[in-house]
Structure formats: C-alpha cells, structure tokens
Amino acid sequence: MTGTRWQHSAELVTEIMSLVAERSTLERQTALESFVFEYFSNVEIEDIEHAEVADWYGAVLSHWNFARQRAPGETRIRAYNPHTQTHGWQSTHSVLEIVCDDRPFLLDSVRMALERQGLTVHLIIHPVMGVGRNDQGMIETVERLTHRARGGSGDAESASPRAGLPAEAIMHLELDRQPEQTLAEVGQIVRAALDDVVAVVDDWPSMVRNIDAVMAALKSGPPPIPATELEEGVEFLSWLRNDHFTFLGYREYRLVDASESDATGALQPVAGSGLGLLRELDGHPPRVLTSLTPEALRIAREPELLIITKSNHRSTVHRPSYLDYIGVKRFDADGKVIGEYRFMGLFTSAAYNRSPMNIPLLANKLRRVLTRSSFAPRGHAEKALLNILETFPRDQLFQLPEEELYETALGILHLEERRRPRVFIHRERFGRFYSALVFVPRERFNTVTRQLIQETLETTLGASGSEFTVSLGESVLARLHFILHVEGEPPLPIDQPALEARLRDLTRSWNxxxxxxxxxxxxxxxxxxxxxxxxxxxxxxxxxxxxxxxxxxxxxxxxxxxxxxxxxxxxxxxxxxxxxxxxxxxxxxxxxxxxxxxxxxxxxxxxxxxxxxxxxxxxxxxxxxxxxxxxxxxxxxxxxxxxxxxxxxxxxxxxxxxxGNVENDGFNRLVIGVGLGWRQVVVLRAYYRYLRQIRLPFSQAYVERALANNAAIVRDLVALFETRFDPTLGDERETRATALVERIGAALDGVASLDEDRILQSYLALIRATTRTNYYQRQSNGRDAEGVPKSYLSFKFDPALVPDMPRPRPMYEIFVYSPRVEGVHLRGGPVARGGLRWSDRAEDFRTEVLGLVKAQMVKNAVIVPVGSKGGF
Structure with missing residues (x-):
C-alpha cells in the first residue's frame, strides 16, 4: 500500500474512531476501539470508499454487537439486508456476518459455499483478533495477534495469540442483494460449510495418527503382497503425510460377501471410524458416501495395496475440487482383501509442483515406461518422452495403469509437433468419469473452440458435466484436459477415428x-x-x-x-x-x-x-x-x-x-425487367434517339417507362428486328416476320394507355421501315477470332414507311448511333449532291440538316434536281 492510500484509509478509520469515542460508553470504549482498528487494518481504501463514514460506523458497530457475546466454540452467522431504520446503517448489498474460532480454510470454504449458490461476493473484510471474554462470553479485551493461523494453507496449526487470547475470525461479506427468505437459506448453507471445516480441522490430528498407524501396521505385519509393492506403498503414504496431502476425511471399511449383505458383496463402514467429512454426526450417515458397482466391487477384491483415484463428490472445504481418494486395503493372513482404510482429501500444491520422478509410486512407474520404450538412454527420444511424462496431468499419472500410460505417452510423442488434433480418452477404473487429453494447434485454440470440443466430448461420452484445464507451453500444440462425469451405464465403444475427425472439423481454421x-x-x-x-x-x-x-x-x-x-x-x-x-x-x-x-x-x-x-x-x-x-x-x-x-x-x-460502350440511362432496366441483352437494349435506345429527331413528343424517361410496362410487346419488337436482319435466316424469314407483326398488332389492342400505344406503334413502324443495318457486323479486337460487335449502330430507312416524319421526306435516310456520336444522312434521290457538317443542336440536328437539304435542292436545281446532306 502506498503512502497516499494508507493515509486516506487511516483518515477514514480515524473518522470512524471519532464516532466511536463520541457515542460509546466508557466501560467498553477501549475494546471497541481495538475492534474497529483491527476490523479495518488490512482493508484497501478502494474497497470501502464507496460508502459513507456513517454507514461504515454502523456496519462495524453492528458486527461488534453481533460478536459481543459468544459461547466457547460457537459459530455465529447472520445474513441480512441493512436498512437505516432497522439496523442504523444501509448498504446496496446483502451482508453476511460471521464470528467463530479461527481455523484454517474458513474463508475459502465460505466463498465456495456462496459460489455454489451463484452469489457474487463484492467485499470481504476478514480480520482475525485475539479476543478475551468473561464467563458469560462477553468481550472484555481485543488485541492484535503475534501471528495468525495459516488458514487455507493446507495445515491445521493453531493460532498463537499474545497473552493466550483465543483467536477469533470476524468475517463481513457483501453479496448480491437477496430477499429475506433466500438469506435464511444462505445462512444455513454457510453454517453447513463451516461445520465441515470444524470437523476437518478438529479431526486432522486423528487422521494423521491413523495414517501413521496404517504405515506402522504394514511394516510390523506385512500383508502377503510383493515386497516392492509394499515398500512403494509405505513410502507413498509417508510422502502424503509429509505435507503433500490435505486430509479432509477418513473412514475404515469392512469387505463383506453375499452372505452378509443383500447384494453380491459390499464395503461396509466400520461404526465410529469416520473422521472429518466422513464423520458420523448424531447417528446420521457420513456426509460423503460411495456406492459400489459390480466393477467397483471387483476392484475392491483385487490384491493390490493402494487405490488412488478421484471421488465423485466435490470438496466443501479448502478447494472446490473433486476429492482425491486414497484407499489402503486390509488383508487377512491368506492374502484375501477384507477391508479398506480410506483417506479423502486433496493433493497439495507441493504435490503438483514436484517432479513425478521424486514422488513414490510415480518414479518407478515412469522408469518402467521409459525402459519399455527401448529408447537410447539420455537420447533425444527418451528426453522427449520423459518431458511428456513429467508434464502429464498429475492425477492421471496416479490413476492410469502403466499400460495405458505407456500407450498414451507414446501417442503424444508420435504427434511430433504436428499441427493436427488428437484425443486420448481413458475411463476411470470405477466408471464414474472419463479423462480426455485433447491436443489442438495452438493458434486455433480459443474459448469458442474449447466449448465446442467440450460439448462434443460430453455428447459422445454421455457425460452429465465436465471440467477442463488448459496447458499452453512452448509447443505448437495446446493441451486440453477434460474430466467428464458419467452416470448410469457406460456408452457404446468410442469411435476414435470418427471423434478425431469431428475434432479436426471443430479446430480447423477458416484458412x-x-x-x-x-x-x-x-x-x-x-x-x-x-x-x-x-x-x-x-x-x-x-x-x-x-x-x-x-x-x-x-x-x-x-x-x-x-x-x-x-x-x-x-x-x-x-x-x-x-x-x-x-x-x-x-x-x-x-x-x-x-x-x-x-x-x-x-x-x-x-x-x-x-x-x-x-x-x-x-x-x-x-x-x-x-x-x-x-x-x-x-x-x-x-x-x-x-x-x-x-x-x-x-x-x-x-x-x-x-x-462506356453502353449509355447509363433508364433503358438499361429492360435487361432485368424484360430480359433483353445489352445490344438489344442498344437497338431500342438507338430507335428512340431517331424518333426524338423526327419529333416524337415524349421524353426519354416516359418512353423508357412505356417499354418497361409492356415487356411482352418489347420482346416481340426485338424479335421482329432480329428476324428481319439475321443473316442466318433463309426462306422462313418472311413467315416469321409476318407472324410477329400480327402478334404485336394483337397485343397493341390491349394497351390501355394511348401514349404507350403511340410509342410502341412508332417502334413497330421504324423497325418495318428499316431496310438495312450493321447490327450483325463484327470487327476485330485482336483477341477473339470472331471479333466483337461494332461500337456503333446504323440503320437505313425507307422514309415513305415512317409515319409522322417531317416533310419533305427524303428517298433514303441513314441514322448512326453510338454513345459517343449520333448522325443522319438524308438523300433526296438516287443521284443527289451534298455534304456533311457538325451541328451543335444535339436535340434536333436532323431538323437543321433537313433545312440544308431543302436549300441544296433550290441552289442546285439546275445541276442536280435533288440534294443530300449529312450531319452529326
């Protein structure tokens, strides 16, 4: 904590202490002030600055009043919603207050109980104080401890307060706001968790004495099993005893046969032997029970000294993991299994962090796997295999039979950093869960991929739930370890190739x-x-x-x-x-x-x-x-x-x-609306441009709309044009053309709009008046053998067939259209005289040209009786 933050926190505590001095009675002021000081001594200012000083005064005073009287060994729990009128202070959260003897695992176990209920903890204040009480349990003295019990660290040492004052744990937790009925349930759940802590911690010395007694019995009266197995077993139990196992429960069982039970046989608890989480309370059965399947009963009868596996119950104390189960079998003089000493608990962090080559049982197991591989000692392959074994999930090293461990480790080795998914699945010997090691390319691993893999494994194995851990080392592969819990009968045999194919699909990247x-x-x-x-x-x-x-x-x-x-x-x-x-x-x-x-x-x-x-x-x-x-x-x-x-x-x-080969205008809607090709649209556009020059009184937009509204007629008009000029047609040309003209005429009778009828009639007349066109001519483009259509379109008309053409009508007329230029050439007779000119009258250049033709006829009447003129 920096100086500034500490000063701020100290100032806040000082203000609270001032209120205590003002409002508390003299006989309890010293103890209360010590209580307040210890209460906030290890609290970060960021955790408490959200509330007013008056509310923190109310909170600490409320907790003081709740803790002020307590019987020896009593655990006091209160869950409530603070309200100013009722409690003298308020908070937006629900509050859980606890006062009890200090023990290891208290806070961890309380948090676990709350998390199981889906409750979010927003604040924890957890001082441990030396508290002196009188015969009525009233607080008389509060002092700081010289050092605290190492609660939650994995041991059960008692606190050593100064002057012999007992250590008491004071816990203030703020939770999501809950209704009063839910808070009553929360209190019961937390009390059950703390009862478990009391049972575990109080019975800890007895559980340690029991494992010592088991080791002594194995040494003094060794069962008829191989000496190496016995030696390894005792060494392993001693290793557990040496701070590598947190003992949470113990019970002794007797193996009974069919004559003594209703089933084919069972493990029967020995009355009075339960300790910790397996302790009997008031004649009720132990808190953690195991039901034996026929397979489990077979395993129980096997003449092996140790059973090391996982329970199907989560711990309620210390860590929310599934309990580790260490079973030591009892044998009679004939080597027959007659019972079991069962230790339940959790391997400590030291057990997981130490090399397995330094752990009894595992060291020899790994050496046998290395020897079986036949790799050259200290060679690359052996070192790689050893690394796989040392980084293998520790629980699986204990649980897997040597044969399965060998095959799995070699399978991982043969991956050889290949970027492909692999899965190794093992069923726990009692059939309660599966272990699945999944390797996927590291760059393809993400939360979504993990969820998909997890769902696939749960479906394939019929699992009711699962947990996972992820290992991301220097390898190009990410390793996922899933524990999948199954209920009832095991599923059908696993189709390994199909499962891996499914995982490949799941982990395949987009690329x-x-x-x-x-x-x-x-x-x-x-x-x-x-x-x-x-x-x-x-x-x-x-x-x-x-x-x-x-x-x-x-x-x-x-x-x-x-x-x-x-x-x-x-x-x-x-x-x-x-x-x-x-x-x-x-x-x-x-x-x-x-x-x-x-x-x-x-x-x-x-x-x-x-x-x-x-x-x-x-x-x-x-x-x-x-x-x-x-x-x-x-x-x-x-x-x-x-x-x-x-x-x-x-x-x-x-x-x-x-x-730019086609103009960007509304005629192009005929491509989609009528189903015409772009050149067919160009024909209709070119005819309109000519109609505009001979003074058709409709705008281009109006004509475009008229054509779009009469798709069938427009298709027939285009078909008529192509029928008349397609050079590949022979004798059938006239027959087809006549049929099309008749069909168009019949369709025109159904056109409701007079304007649209006039527009369509004009198109029909122009097409029939057209005598020649270059529509089917092609020019070379340097790439295609057949060439491409010419970039311009030209028509030769017989003006006598064009209705409403301005007079005088020439004998022949040619109209040329392209997106870049338009032009006409009017000729009065077979022999005529005239020239070409450019016009700046884009909308009616034909009118200008027609006037020049008239003038030419007058001017040259003596020389040539008719004139001609072209313009563009």
Missing part, C-alpha cells in the same frame, strides 16, 4: 477450410499455386461474413480479372434466405475501391434499389490489392427477378456500361 476447398475445387495442379496466392489474402472482416466455400468462387472471379478487358469482374447471386425480389452483386476491382457515385446510378438505372454495401479489401500474395464490393439490392418496383434467366445478361450489360 484451413479455404485451402481444402481450393484444392478440391481447382484440383491440386492449379490449387497449390492459388493457395500460395490467396491462403492469407482474406482479412478478418471478410472471414466473418463469408465461408471458405464462398471465397473459392470469389477467387475464381478475382483470377478472371487478369483476363478481363474492362478491369472488372462480377458475380450476381441470391442468398438462400432472400425473397425473389432481392439479389446481391459482388463487384471485384483491382488496385482501388470503386466509387459509389459511379456504381450506384448504374444499378439504379437497371431497375434496382441499392439497400446496402459490404466492402472488403483482399491482398493477394502477389499483384495489387483487390477490392470487393458486395451490394444488396431489390427490384425498384418490387417485382420478382428471375436470376437464372438474367444473370448472364446482367453481367454483360453492367460490364459494357462500366467501360
């Missing part, structure tokens, strides 16, 4: 799954290179949102970027849970993220409403970073999207829009 999926999907020849390239490419945000199987398909798209002419790769998909009007699109772009200001208008013009976007940056082993944008979209009008029908159309259209 491991990715590697496996890459090799499975692409094959080993190509997959190995892709693993090097993408094995560590995906960051945590991507791994959290997408599975390795999905990542494989994303890799396929990213690989396509290297072959992409537009520097873009797309994947349109629909999650399984999504409704039919929703879809998602992944857009992959190298080097830098895509500007949302560029991408969103394109998607919206395709008839979609973008609802979310999930970006991810992917760093390949070589090459530039790749940005993936995952857009969540819904059809703008709420209609269903037939993804399988439009996926390829969507991919091609978006790519063409991205590179």
């Amino acid at each position: 491991d799954e990715l590697t496996a999926n890459i090799l499975d999907y692409f094959g080993e020849a190509r997959g190995v290179g892709l693993v090097r390239r993408y094995g560590e490419a995906f960051r945590a945000d991507y791994r959290e949102d997408y599975t390795p199987r999905v990542a494989v398909h994303d890799i396929e798209h990213m690989e396509a970027l290297d072959r992409s002419a537009d520097g873009l790769s797309l994947a349109v998909y629909r999650p399984l849970e999504a409704p039919p009007d929703q879809l998602r699109m992944k857009l992959f772009h190298p080097g830098s993220p895509v500007s949302l200001s560029d991408a969103l208008p394109m998607l919206e013009n395709m008839g979609l409403r973008v609802e979310d976007e999930n970006p991810a940056k992917i760093k390949r082993g070589d090459g530039p970073r790749i940005w993936m944008h995952d857009f969540g979209m819904r059809s703008a009008d709420g209609s269903e999207v037939d993804l399988e029908a439009v996926r390829t159309l969507f991919h091609e259209a978006f790519s063409q829009i991205w590179v």
Whole structure:
C-alpha cells in the first residue's frame, strides 16, 4: 500500500474512531476501539470508499454487537439486508456476518459455499483478533495477534495469540442483494460449510495418527503382497503425510460377501471410524458416501495395496475440487482383501509442483515406461518422452495403469509437433468419469473452440458435466484436459477415428477450410499455386461474413480479372434466405475501391434499389490489392427477378456500361425487367434517339417507362428486328416476320394507355421501315477470332414507311448511333449532291440538316434536281 492510500484509509478509520469515542460508553470504549482498528487494518481504501463514514460506523458497530457475546466454540452467522431504520446503517448489498474460532480454510470454504449458490461476493473484510471474554462470553479485551493461523494453507496449526487470547475470525461479506427468505437459506448453507471445516480441522490430528498407524501396521505385519509393492506403498503414504496431502476425511471399511449383505458383496463402514467429512454426526450417515458397482466391487477384491483415484463428490472445504481418494486395503493372513482404510482429501500444491520422478509410486512407474520404450538412454527420444511424462496431468499419472500410460505417452510423442488434433480418452477404473487429453494447434485454440470440443466430448461420452484445464507451453500444440462425469451405464465403444475427425472439423481454421476447398475445387495442379496466392489474402472482416466455400468462387472471379478487358469482374447471386425480389452483386476491382457515385446510378438505372454495401479489401500474395464490393439490392418496383434467366445478361450489360460502350440511362432496366441483352437494349435506345429527331413528343424517361410496362410487346419488337436482319435466316424469314407483326398488332389492342400505344406503334413502324443495318457486323479486337460487335449502330430507312416524319421526306435516310456520336444522312434521290457538317443542336440536328437539304435542292436545281446532306 502506498503512502497516499494508507493515509486516506487511516483518515477514514480515524473518522470512524471519532464516532466511536463520541457515542460509546466508557466501560467498553477501549475494546471497541481495538475492534474497529483491527476490523479495518488490512482493508484497501478502494474497497470501502464507496460508502459513507456513517454507514461504515454502523456496519462495524453492528458486527461488534453481533460478536459481543459468544459461547466457547460457537459459530455465529447472520445474513441480512441493512436498512437505516432497522439496523442504523444501509448498504446496496446483502451482508453476511460471521464470528467463530479461527481455523484454517474458513474463508475459502465460505466463498465456495456462496459460489455454489451463484452469489457474487463484492467485499470481504476478514480480520482475525485475539479476543478475551468473561464467563458469560462477553468481550472484555481485543488485541492484535503475534501471528495468525495459516488458514487455507493446507495445515491445521493453531493460532498463537499474545497473552493466550483465543483467536477469533470476524468475517463481513457483501453479496448480491437477496430477499429475506433466500438469506435464511444462505445462512444455513454457510453454517453447513463451516461445520465441515470444524470437523476437518478438529479431526486432522486423528487422521494423521491413523495414517501413521496404517504405515506402522504394514511394516510390523506385512500383508502377503510383493515386497516392492509394499515398500512403494509405505513410502507413498509417508510422502502424503509429509505435507503433500490435505486430509479432509477418513473412514475404515469392512469387505463383506453375499452372505452378509443383500447384494453380491459390499464395503461396509466400520461404526465410529469416520473422521472429518466422513464423520458420523448424531447417528446420521457420513456426509460423503460411495456406492459400489459390480466393477467397483471387483476392484475392491483385487490384491493390490493402494487405490488412488478421484471421488465423485466435490470438496466443501479448502478447494472446490473433486476429492482425491486414497484407499489402503486390509488383508487377512491368506492374502484375501477384507477391508479398506480410506483417506479423502486433496493433493497439495507441493504435490503438483514436484517432479513425478521424486514422488513414490510415480518414479518407478515412469522408469518402467521409459525402459519399455527401448529408447537410447539420455537420447533425444527418451528426453522427449520423459518431458511428456513429467508434464502429464498429475492425477492421471496416479490413476492410469502403466499400460495405458505407456500407450498414451507414446501417442503424444508420435504427434511430433504436428499441427493436427488428437484425443486420448481413458475411463476411470470405477466408471464414474472419463479423462480426455485433447491436443489442438495452438493458434486455433480459443474459448469458442474449447466449448465446442467440450460439448462434443460430453455428447459422445454421455457425460452429465465436465471440467477442463488448459496447458499452453512452448509447443505448437495446446493441451486440453477434460474430466467428464458419467452416470448410469457406460456408452457404446468410442469411435476414435470418427471423434478425431469431428475434432479436426471443430479446430480447423477458416484458412484451413479455404485451402481444402481450393484444392478440391481447382484440383491440386492449379490449387497449390492459388493457395500460395490467396491462403492469407482474406482479412478478418471478410472471414466473418463469408465461408471458405464462398471465397473459392470469389477467387475464381478475382483470377478472371487478369483476363478481363474492362478491369472488372462480377458475380450476381441470391442468398438462400432472400425473397425473389432481392439479389446481391459482388463487384471485384483491382488496385482501388470503386466509387459509389459511379456504381450506384448504374444499378439504379437497371431497375434496382441499392439497400446496402459490404466492402472488403483482399491482398493477394502477389499483384495489387483487390477490392470487393458486395451490394444488396431489390427490384425498384418490387417485382420478382428471375436470376437464372438474367444473370448472364446482367453481367454483360453492367460490364459494357462500366467501360462506356453502353449509355447509363433508364433503358438499361429492360435487361432485368424484360430480359433483353445489352445490344438489344442498344437497338431500342438507338430507335428512340431517331424518333426524338423526327419529333416524337415524349421524353426519354416516359418512353423508357412505356417499354418497361409492356415487356411482352418489347420482346416481340426485338424479335421482329432480329428476324428481319439475321443473316442466318433463309426462306422462313418472311413467315416469321409476318407472324410477329400480327402478334404485336394483337397485343397493341390491349394497351390501355394511348401514349404507350403511340410509342410502341412508332417502334413497330421504324423497325418495318428499316431496310438495312450493321447490327450483325463484327470487327476485330485482336483477341477473339470472331471479333466483337461494332461500337456503333446504323440503320437505313425507307422514309415513305415512317409515319409522322417531317416533310419533305427524303428517298433514303441513314441514322448512326453510338454513345459517343449520333448522325443522319438524308438523300433526296438516287443521284443527289451534298455534304456533311457538325451541328451543335444535339436535340434536333436532323431538323437543321433537313433545312440544308431543302436549300441544296433550290441552289442546285439546275445541276442536280435533288440534294443530300449529312450531319452529326
């Protein structure tokens, strides 16, 4: 404690002492002041500064009044909710007050009892004082002890207070606020725990004398067992006696056969022999009991000196561990087992920290395992095996038969630091629990993985519960040790390979799954290179949102970027849970993220409403970073999207829009809404641009909407265009075209809107007036043998077939369209004279050109009777 903190604490205690001086009577003031001083002597200021001085005065005075009178050996316990009107002070917590003789294990045992009830302890004040009382049990003197009992340290030494004052433990614990009924139960539970402490500590000397007596009896009247086994057994018991075992219970048992019991045989307690936790109280059975199964009875009859295992009961004293069970068998003159001396307790920390090569029983057991391995003495393999044995769970070293220990240790050695899961399972000899040693790659170990492994083992083994410990040394493997408790009949034989396969699945990292999926999907020849390239490419945000199987398909798209002419790769998909009007699109772009200001208008013009976007940056082993944008979209009008029908159309259209080969406008909604390809949409867009030049009185947005509203007619219009000009068609061309015109005419009769009817009629007329087009012509791109469609579209019209065309009508007219330029050429006759010009009138350049044609006809009437003119 620093000086500043101590001064603060001292100041707080001084204020409390001032209140004591003001309000207490003279005859008890000295003892009360000593009580208050000792009460707060070892309390950190952070623990008590949350409350007012008046409340701490009330708390300590309340405890003083509760402790003031006590009979010798009495344990006083009170649990209550402090309230100012009732108790003179208040707290937000429930308070547990205890006054008793000081003993080891008190505080640990009280905390364990509270934790078993799920209660959180917020504050502990636990002074131990030398207290002098008169014949009525009233406090007369309170003094500091010269030194305290080593409570909880594993021994039972008594306190040695100055001037012979008995040591009393004063405990103040603040708990989660509880109702009064619950507090009464808490008091009973804590009293039971303290009764156990009293039984253990008071009987400690007797238990030690009993183990001494057992050793003496083994030496003076050795049973008919091998001398080495007897010698090792006595040496082990002596080692336990030497501060390596905390004795918590003892009882002697007599092995009776079928003639003396209702069963096939049983271990019968010897009346009056119980000590500690196995003590009989008021004629009741011992607190810890063991039921014998046929297997346990068989083990009890085996002519071996010692049984070392775990009880299926937790200790209520000192540590909340399952009790260690040391059984020393009794033999008759013929070497038949006739009973057992049973010691219950806990191995001390010294027993766990010492090398097993220095522990009786274990040392020879380990030497036999090393000898059996046949490894070269002091060679690498023997040293590695010895390290495995020395770091093996200590309880398992005691419990495992030598054969199982040998096989398990060798199995661990053969792991050879391999990054793969292994499990070694052993059933406790009485069938009450399983021990499972699980090794997993260290980098894959975390709490979630441990929980999954634990659940899997519990399910596989039919366990009712389990505990675990984790060992993380310098190895690349983490070791998990599970103790799994089973009830009833043992489960079916364990399928070890299947269990380990399940654990491999549980401990596989995301990157491991990715590697496996890459090799499975692409094959080993190509997959190995892709693993090097993408094995560590995906960051945590991507791994959290997408599975390795999905990542494989994303890799396929990213690989396509290297072959992409537009520097873009797309994947349109629909999650399984999504409704039919929703879809998602992944857009992959190298080097830098895509500007949302560029991408969103394109998607919206395709008839979609973008609802979310999930970006991810992917760093390949070589090459530039790749940005993936995952857009969540819904059809703008709420209609269903037939993804399988439009996926390829969507991919091609978006790519063409991205590179500028297709204009980004509302005509693109026809890709999804009508099911047209991007070039078919270009045809409709080009016809509209010409209709605008010949003064169709409808805006582009209105025309786009009219086309979208009449999907079936639009598909037939496109089919009519392709039927008329597809060079692969022969004699059936006219028949098909006539049928389409008739079908379109019939469908137009059902169009309710006059405007939409006029728009569709205009498209039909233009298509029928078209005499030639370059739609099917292709040009070389240096990569594809067949070339690619030309970047512009041209139509040759017969103006006589175009209704509502401004006069004068030329004999022939050509219209050229591309995203970069539009142009017309009007020709008055087979022989005409004229030129070309650029116009700055984008909306009506044909009107300007038509006027020039008229002027040309007047100007050149003598030379050439008709004129021609082109403009763009």
